[in-house]
Amino acid sequence: MKPHNSFWKNKRVIITGHTGFKGSWLSLWLDFLGAKVTGYALDPFTNPNLFSVLEIEKNINDHRDNIRDLSSFKGVIKSSEPRIIIHLAAQSLVRESYKDPVGTFATNVMGMVNLMEAARSCDSVRVILVVTSDKCYENSEIDYGYRETDPMGGHDPYSCSKGCAELVTSAFRRSFFENGSAVAVASARAGNVIGGGDWAADRIIPDAMRAFSDEQILLVRNPGAVRPWQHVLEPLSGYMTLCEKIWDQPSKFSEGWNFGPEDEDVRTVEEVTDRVSELWGNHAVWKKSNGDHPHEANLLKLDITKAKEQLGWKPRWDLERALEKTVGWYKSYYNGEMMQEMSLKQIEEYQAS
Numbered sequence: 001m002k003p004h005n006s007f008w009k010n011k012r013v014i015i016t017g018h019t020g021f022k023g024s025w026l027s028l029w030l031d032f033l034g035a036k037v038t039g040y041a042l043d044p045f046t047n048p049n050l051f052s053v054l055e056i057e058k059n060i061n062d063h064r065d066n067i068r069d070l071s072s073f074k075g076v077i078k079s080s081e082p083r084i085i086i087h088l089a090a091q092s093l094v095r096e097s098y099k100d101p102v103g104t105f106a107t108n109v110m111g112m113v114n115l116m117e118a119a120r121s122c123d124s125v126r127v128i129l130v131v132t133s134d135k136c137y138e139n140s141e142i143d144y145g146y147r148e149t150d151p152m153g154g155h156d157p158y159s160c161s162k163g164c165a166e167l168v169t170s171a172f173r174r175s176f177f178e179n180g181s182a183v184a185v186a187s188a189r190a191g192n193v194i195g196g197g198d199w200a201a202d203r204i205i206p207d208a209m210r211a212f213s214d215e216q217i218l219l220v221r222n223p224g225a226v227r228p229w230q231h232v233l234e235p236l237s238g239y240m241t242l243c244e245k246i247w248d249q250p251s252k253f254s255e256g257w258n259f260g261p262e263d264e265d266v267r268t269v270e271e272v273t274d275r276v277s278e279l280w281g282n283h284a285v286w287k288k289s290n291g292d293h294p295h296e297a298n299l300l301k302l303d304i305t306k307a308k309e310q311l312g313w314k315p316r317w318d319l320e321r322a323l324e325k326t327v328g329w330y331k332s333y334y335n336g337e338m339m340q341e342m343s344l345k346q347i348e349e350y351q352a353s
Helices: 021-032 070-080 094-099 101-120 157-176 204-213 233-248 269-280 305-311 319-334 339-352
Strands: 012-016 036-041 061-064 084-087 127-131 184-190 192-194 218-220 226-231 256-259 266-268 286-288
Touching: 012 021, 012 070, 021 036, 021 233, 021 339, 036 070, 070 101, 084 101, 084 233, 094 101, 094 157, 101 127, 101 157, 127 157, 127 233, 157 184, 184 233, 192 319, 204 218, 204 269, 204 319, 218 269, 226 233, 226 269, 226 319, 233 256, 233 305, 233 339, 256 305, 266 269, 269 319, 319 339
Parallel strands: 012 036, 012 084, 036 061, 084 127, 127 184, 184 256, 192 226, 218 286
Antiparallel strands: 226 266
16 A cells, blocks of 8 residues: 555644654655654754755755753644645663664653653644654564564663563553544654665664665674665655555554565675675775674564554565665765755656566
């Protein structure tokens, strides 16, 4: 199932974290579909960043503040009267969570509480979609795709905070948004997203693009780690599909949902890095970094059976195509092309696939 233009036309939507990687792509896509988008987030934290490159602020209502500020967020909700809230605002990096665990929990857990509390005060809201992470599950490092019913957990502060965010979502749903409530609440857990315009530190694709564009050797921390790789448009299409389903049948779809790749695209970092090097060309090379690094999960897979069977959603771009589109985007950027036009073209190609 694909997002429907007719559904999103003139829908009032708040996206928290709209200045981030996923948030920028989602803002662009929803604006393209005719939605009335309001964004609430901090300033972009990298330079360059996708939000600025795509000039998204020209097309949406752009609010800059911290999701930890309940009063501020309540004010934006009151003024924009959203029908749908898609919550992406987060501290999204595992290694950063070791450096700043307090800030990570404050944003990812109490920010979640603030969002729910603010939404309770707004009569216009019909759907709340909370985006967490595939790392919300208690990871036992076995060759098994985690299902939506598996326990929450997390070894590192980031992963634990995402498990906590899922528990907060469940608590608010059961306490305030059931038994005749007009508001439906669901959560979404996606795999390792890749795509053009991500410049975050300590992610393999952004690290590779920085290194290769400067003709440097890419240093890879854990080449044997296995991840569920998917192009960023894949989970975003899942989020929009889920919102449409919840709108029509809130009691049936107000749950947790996995959005990941097919099993054959669950690959090692080494395999992905080798292919990215080939696609970039120009003698791009990488080697293993031998330093000491904080713990990160070595094996992670998602079971997407539920989304495929109940939502009619399925991945459309396999890993090879996702990597081609990603590397192609960065090459176009470094060649000075018009990236909003390029990005919209990729969205159209994805919708047509």
